[in-house]
Amino acid sequence: MANIKFPVVKLDNNKFQVIVDFNLYTKEVVTASIYKFSHLFYIHQQTDADNPNLVNVIFESKDDNTITEDITKQFCNELIDQQLRHNVNAQFGHIRDMIVEEAFKPVNSK
Amino acid sequence: MGYQLLPFRFERFNDTEYLLTNEVGEYIFLQNEDFHRFVDGKIDTHSDLFYDIESKQIATTDKVEDVVSMLATKFRTKKSILRDFTSLHMVVPTLRCNSSCIYCQVARKNRDDHSADMTKQTAKNIVKTIFQSPSPCIKIEFQGGDPSTDFEMVKYIIEEAEWQNLFKKKELDFVICTNLTLLNEKMVKYLKKHNCMISTSLDGPKDLHDTNRPLQDKELDHHAIFEKHLSMIRRIWGNNDCASALMTTSKYSLGRFKEIIDEYVRLGFNSIFLRSLNPYGFAKQYKEKIAYPIEDFIENYKEGLDYIIELNKKGTFFVEGFAALLLRRMLTPFATGFVDLQSPAGVGIAGVIYDYDGSVYVSDEARMMARFKNYYFRLGNVNENSYQEMFNGELLHRIISSACTECLPACVDCVFQPYCGADPVRNMSEQGDMIGFRPTNEMCKKTKSIIHYLFELLHKHDPEINRIFWSWLN
Ligand code: SF4
Numbered sequence: 415m416a417n418i419k420f421p422v423v424k425l426d427n428n429k430f431q432v433i434v435d436f437n438l439y440t441k442e443v444v445t446a447s448i449y450k451f452s453h454l455f456y457i458h459q460q461t462d463a464d465n466p467n468l469v470n471v472i473f474e475s476k477d478d479n480t481i482t483e484d485i486t487k488q489f490c491n492e493l494i495d496q497q498l499r500h501n502v503n504a505q506f507g508h509i510r511d512m513i514v515e516e517a518f519k520p521v522n523s524k
Numbered sequence: 525m526g527y528q529l530l531p532f533r534f535e536r537f538n539d540t541e542y543l544l545t546n547e548v549g550e551y552i553f554l555q556n557e558d559f560h561r562f563v564d565g566k567i568d569t570h571s572d573l574f575y576d577i578e579s580k581q582i583a584t585t586d587k588v589e590d591v592v593s594m595l596a597t598k599f600r601t602k603k604s605i606l607r608d609f610t611s612l613h614m615v616v617p618t619l620r621c622n623s624s625c626i627y628c629q630v631a632r633k634n635r636d637d638h639s640a641d642m643t644k645q646t647a648k649n650i651v652k653t654i655f656q657s658p659s660p661c662i663k664i665e666f667q668g669g670d671p672s673t674d675f676e677m678v679k680y681i682i683e684e685a686e687w688q689n690l691f692k693k694k695e696l697d698f699v700i701c702t703n704l705t706l707l708n709e710k711m712v713k714y715l716k717k718h719n720c721m722i723s724t725s726l727d728g729p730k731d732l733h734d735t736n737r738p739l740q741d742k743e744l745d746h747h748a749i750f751e752k753h754l755s756m757i758r759r760i761w762g763n764n765d766c767a768s769a770l771m772t773t774s775k776y777s778l779g780r781f782k783e784i785i786d787e788y789v790r791l792g793f794n795s796i797f798l799r800s801l802n803p804y805g806f807a808k809q810y811k812e813k814i815a816y817p818i819e820d821f822i823e824n825y826k827e828g829l830d831y832i833i834e835l836n837k838k839g840t841f842f843v844e845g846f847a848a849l850l851l852r853r854m855l856t857p858f859a860t861g862f863v864d865l866q867s868p869a870g871v872g873i874a875g876v877i878y879d880y881d882g883s884v885y886v887s888d889e890a891r892m893m894a895r896f897k898n899y900y901f902r903l904g905n906v907n908e909n910s911y912q913e914m915f916n917g918e919l920l921h922r923i924i925s926s927a928c929t930e931c932l933p934a935c936v937d938c939v940f941q942p943y944c945g946a947d948p949v950r951n952m953s954e955q956g957d958m959i960g961f962r963p964t965n966e967m968c969k970k971t972k973s974i975i976h977y978l979f980e981l982l983h984k985h986d987p988e989i990n991r992i993f994w995s996w997l998n
Contacts, residue, residue, distance in 0.1 A: 446937075449933060449934065449963075450934070450963055451963075452963070453961065453963040453964045454963075495534075495535075495536070496937075498534075498563060499533075499534070499937050501563070502529055502532070502563055505528075505529045506528075506529050506530055506531045506532075507531075509528075509530060509531055509588060509592060510531040510547065512588075512592045512596075513531065513547060513592055513595045513596045513599055514596075514599065516592055516593060516596035517596040517597070517599040517600040517603065518600070
């Protein structure tokens with residue numbers, strides 16, 4: 415346990431960086447997670463120079479919102495929820511389409 | 525996995541539980557651990573937990589096609605308000621008014637200024653347009669100004685609509701929105717004869733009502749006249765249901781919701797719709813003076829709702845309208861039309877407003893934006909454009925396709941989406957485009973917090989609260 419660390423790095427100028435592994439999270443999931451924080455902070459993503467499977471998400475203070483490590487940990491939780499949504503959607507997205515299609519089908523076309 | 529997941533949305537509800545909802549508004553709370561076992565396909569399909577989940581149609585062991593068919597029927601029912609198209613037609617016979625409400629949202633005219641009165645030709649064209657709506661039910665609602673300042677035009681429109689309806693045979697209703705102060709017995713008898721219901725505004729006890737809604741003639745006591753006329757109206761109609769009231773929360777109303785509710789009860793109303801101020805018109809210009817952070821409204825709303833629940837527990841039947849609307853969506857399979865909170869948005873396709881000059885706007889708020897030279901949501905003018913051009917034109921199509929919570933950013937996976945709605949006009953006014961940005965959207969904050977609170981109350985499994993909530997739905 416002692417070796418487990420959040421993939422969060424404090425940078426200079428009150429910035430934080432979260433290292434996201436594309437083996438665990440998709441691009442869409444990362445963007446959806448960033449969206450939820452973008453009113454509070456400036457957020458920038460950049461593919462890791464040494465490893466194309468990693469993306470560095472950099473949080474920078476905006477207005478009076480001070481960035482803390484806790485915020486970036488919340489972001490890590492958000493990534494998990496969003497990825498879970500993505501995974502379950504893959505299982506039932508087509509069923510949702512079927513429901514909507516069936517619901518709006520003209521009654522006499524059955 | 526021994527079961528198939530069916531479409532659902534989820535959110536961490538508190539530290540120990542997740543809330544799951546499906547497309548048709550069914551919901552279930554799951555302990556964190558159960559939730560993770562559920563999505564991993566590890567719940568025993570013979571367990572009580574799975575039966576609960578299956579009964580909510582969030583997973584199934586049956587043939588998917590059969591469940592799809594059932595869910596589609598429910599979804600179709602929930603969205604059945606779309607079938608009829610526009611049924612609420614608001615008409616502004618004049619902008620004249622005798623009030624000077626602090627949050628007034630229209631460029632009202634003084635009583636002797638006829639520059640914004642509707643002409644008979646425009647009125648005729650409006651009625652003609654209204655009756656081209658495919659909806660079998662038509663409600664014509666008179667807005668203003670105060671429409672009672674041009675009662676002759678109100679009468680003209682009522683009679684013109686009744687004439688048209690001899691041929692169209694639709695279910696036709698009328699409502700007049702008025703501060704009541706200019707109504708006399710003759711007018712009320714006319715309204716009763718034509719079954720025109722009365723919708724008025726009541727902001728609370730005398731001092732608050734008079735602060736929020738002073739009459740232009742400072743000598744007059746608005747609240748006293750209101751009370752006197754309300755009893756006259758009820759006497760003539762012979763019941764209390766002919767007049768309903770709406771409240772608006774200004775800065776002065778905060779901290780006073782109990783008194784406001786008590787005033788409604790004292791005056792014989794059995795419901796209230798606790799409404800926050802909207803950001804259009806003067807309200808936006810004078811934000812500092814009368815507006816407040818939405819969080820303050822939410823806190824007041826919760827206190828107000830608790831107080832109303834207490835009143836009901838003590839035997840006074842009294843409904844909070846917004847909670848009742850949301851509870852109907854959360855607890856029943858029925859369709860609930862509410863122009864301001866539905867998906868697709870109700871703008872233009874459920875409700876529409878005809879201004880005194882014949883201009884057609886997708887909502888009252890869109891009309892208010894036009895006062896400030898923003899004509900984005902103007903569909904056309906009844907004196908110049910055909911019904912097809914206005915109601916099947918490119919603009920309305922564009923607006924509606926940007927107004928489905930099923931596919932708006934953040935709404936798309938919001939657990940409250942089945943109970944919520946989109947408002948492209950408000951998004952445009954507050955955030956500069958029709959899509960809006962949910963993390964800072966006030967409407968979203970308010971709806972989310974209130975639905976969350978209702979779920980908290982339901983989750984208490986308090987039989988008394990449940991009984992009260994169900995009594996509001998009948
Ligand atoms: S507006 Fe807010 S509460 Fe409503 S569905 Fe969208 S995200 Fe959810």
